[in-house]
Amino acid sequence: MAKKEMEEGGKRNAIELFFLTTLILWLASVSFQIILTHQTRLLYIIAGSFFYQTSNSLIRYFSPKSSLSDPLFVNTAVSLIHSLVTSSSVIFILSKQWLNNGLSGMFDHSQLVEGTWSWAFEALCFSCGYFAYDQWDMLHYRLYSGWIPSILLHHLVLLICFTLALYRNITINYLILTLICELHSIFLHVRKVRRMAGIRDARSVIVKLEWCLNWTPFFVARCVSHVLITAKLIKDAHKFGKGVELPLALFGMAGMNILNIGLGMDFLKAFKRERKSQHANHRQHHE
Template sequence: MGKEMEGRKRNNVELFFLATLILWLTSVSFQIVLSHRTQLLYIIAGSFFYQTSNSLIRFFSSCSKSPPTDPLFVNTSVSLLHSIVTSTSVVFILFMQWSNNGLSAMFDHSQLVEGTWPWAFEALSFSCGYFAYDQWDMLHYRLYNGWIPSILVHHLLLLICFTLALYRNVTINYLILTLICELHSIFLHVRKVRRMAGIRDARSVIIKLEWFLNWTTFFVARCASHILITAKLIKDAHKFGKGVELPLALFGMAGMNSLNIGLGIDLFKAFKRERKSQQANQHQHRE
């Protein structure tokens, strides 16, 4: 009886998030076809690109059989690819903008809210497509935990915020700034992939370097960038109109900063576990 109830709850969770994903796709399709918003095709291109990457990784992984074709391994590998593509795009966009206009003009309120840097719309759309793909992949292979899976809620909120911004063509540059955190996500996914591949020697120079870059990008690309964006929003609060942009932006950044705290705690626990494992191994060798 308990297993039957558990199965029903899981099915209800899947149905809810699948329904929201279908509604989202329908909305995007209507915008492209009926409103002739052809720029939004980058969203579809992003979903197609990452789904194709998933299929290719699954194919080559099954051929080599090392590491095994595990849905979580494939999903994490595609997430790593997304982090590399997105962070490279964001750094390129910011560097070009800085070179052409300088920092003061670059971070002007009107530029961040109403302007759109070259390639920013396309980069945000492509990343939006990834979150749609990832939501589907996690639902399809049940790569989530709990009755209210935080990862699925996170993806749904990002899809809503990103898509609304793309529809209205506002706060695009602000959202591009938030994606700087993907620099840190690279090393999160690298750690997960190498552990699934069975590489766990904490004494390795490569793993020590990985942890150094993991912590550095966590504090610089994730924590510091999100705190600065929040501070900028608060400082320029009086410059926003009476629409939903400011409340939505502040709510979103509050959520991101809260997630960063939780992520930092989880990272520290993982770091301590690896250090303890290393010390235990050293003790055994001495004996």
Template sequence: MGVNKVEAFFSTTLILWLCSLSFHILFNHRTHLLYVLAGSFFYQTANSLIRFFFSKPTDPLFVNTAVSLLHSAVTSTSVIFILSKQWLSNGSSGMFDHSQLVEGTWPWAFEALSFSCGYFAYDQWDMLRFRLYNGWIPSILVHHLVLLICFTLALYRNVTINYLILTLICELHSIFLHVRKVRRMAGVRDAKSSIVKLEWFLNWVTFLVARFASHILITVKLIRDAHKFEKGVELPMALFGMAGMNLLNIGLGIDLLKAFKREKKSQQANHRQHHE
């Protein structure tokens, strides 16, 4: 019964989101929002291709993780491209000013955010379809729903686009999260392997720099510039969203540390058995 209620709630919110998006595209002639649908279609196509090229029935979790890895690679590359292009064209002067982050839109930032928004809609549907979640209140589904709401409202109002692009720097760390998951699914678990050691090194570095530190800095910037926001939902939603992200980052850091210790402990146990 609990599972049915979870599916019913999140499926309904996804349908309402799609209806809202379709209304804006069809009746408000916001054709640039088609990039959101293009993103969903792109990642669903990637999902289908991965399934097609496997000769035997494929684990839905493996396919979902592989597509998530693709999204992280595409998004982080897009964010680096956007920031680098802006930096080279206009320099760092004024790049992170409040007006630029809230009211401005860097070249390709709207398209990149739309494409990523489409991914979260696809991923929400894929997880509901194959029940790739746990619990009565699945954190991953709640996370996707919050991102869909925040991203879509920003795209509708064409505000805080650049702020949201900065938050997507964390996808650089997500690459190594998904690589680790795929690696373990493939049965590669030797903690002493050079590849595994490099993966863990990059995992920790990108977690600390691209996820933890960057989100803290964005939160500090929001708080410092709070008085510059006009009355409305932008500041409360931004602060609420960043508070949620920072809490998730702390939880993720704890989970990473536990996983790292487990792999080390497992490797030591295997080493002792080998020498007995």
């Protein structure tokens, strides 16, 4: 038994070491770009990490000494803040672009790949800073599970894709479009916070409304939007150069679509579980 626990501990330490090393290398790369190549706009990445780490500290400080100060609750609360900030930023950027230039030129290939909408670069940097913060927070408090933690892998892929795009200032607008999914993440994190706060009655109006608000943006803001972006990439594949932009974009979108399928399956299981619990409680009440 002790030997098995030691082996499991060793595997966990190896996982942590790998992802921590990649995070340090990522930070070194960003620092190199800022200091030596004078890409000062990348400081928004550092600002993003600082903002979300500060949010974490403030939530932890002001939360009562209970489950609400639990690292998982604090992490989820900060994730909710990120979803709110990012969603607002994306809506602002798209609305401004739509009002100024109309829809006709917004989704042109050259605009999506080579252009950068107003505030899109800064918003992407800020979101990139969040993923770096969140990676560190989950590693620090071990807020992950499995030998190949999907959430850590997801963050690593996003950090690579985002920073490469930011370094070269290409496909920024495409990446902003992918962040539309944060609209759904708002309700996803609200659900987690609600459950951690002890509100679990499936018959509650709040819970029923929350499920409606979860399913609708899941399909519209996450699934449909990502499928459309993938279709756009495939349609315009011949317009890309011979660089890594297209393979990297297709790889990233494939990962996001697979993640959406997994998330949908988990969502359906959770929905059925709550419905089953509701029916069981209803029968007990009548008996």
